[in-house]
Amino acid sequence: MAEDLSIQKGTKKEQYESLIPQIKGLIEGETNWVANLANIAAALKEQFNWWWVGFYMIENEELVLAPFQGPVACTRIKKGRGVCGASWEQSKTLIVDDVEKFPGHIACSSASKSEIVVPIYKDNLIIGVLDVDSEHLSHFDQVDKFYLNQIVALLK
Numbered sequence: 001m002a003e004d005l006s007i008q009k010g011t012k013k014e015q016y017e018s019l020i021p022q023i024k025g026l027i028e029g030e031t032n033w034v035a036n037l038a039n040i041a042a043a044l045k046e047q048f049n050w051w052w053v054g055f056y057m058i059e060n061e062e063l064v065l066a067p068f069q070g071p072v073a074c075t076r077i078k079k080g081r082g083v084c085g086a087s088w089e090q091s092k093t094l095i096v097d098d099v100e101k102f103p104g105h106i107a108c109s110s111a112s113k114s115e116i117v118v119p120i121y122k123d124n125l126i127i128g129v130l131d132v133d134s135e136h137l138s139h140f141d142q143v144d145k146f147y148l149n150q151i152v153a154l155l156k
């Protein structure tokens with residue numbers, strides 16, 4: 001396992017392409033989910049310095065806060081609620097350019113302006129989501145969707 005992350009400058013695509021093999025190295029051979037989620041959140045925060053990045057995992061029909069980097073966040077989200085709950089319900093990646101315009105958005109932090117939520121699957125069943133929040137409007141696009149889906153697919 002690598003001890004230090006090598007931080008890439010350049011286009012977003014270049015940043016993801018440098019980060020993904022390093023994330024693979026970080027989680028390779030480690031079977032503990034909390035350890036792997038924690039290192040993925042830390043690696044993404046270090047590379048992109050997003051406002052908030054982390055995981056919510058499904059437990060007893062709710063999303064429950066899991067490893068993250070950023071300010072404290074709400075701990076439980078019901079199916080269909082907020083962007084995370086909607087991504088779970090619809091089983092798809094959601095990109096929200098302006099969270100204030102998203103019906104039912106859960107404002108864990110008033111600084112958060114845009115968001116991407118990516119479902120995580122195990123054996124074809126959704127088990128949680130990766131949530132990223134930005135303090136800038138319209139911060140996420142199809143490039144983030146493509147690479148963040150690759151990153152959550154590394155979780156087995």
Ligand code: SME
Binds near residue numbers: 083109
């Ligand atoms: N804003 C999210 C809730 C989670 S926090 O932002 C960390 C939502 O609407 O699902």
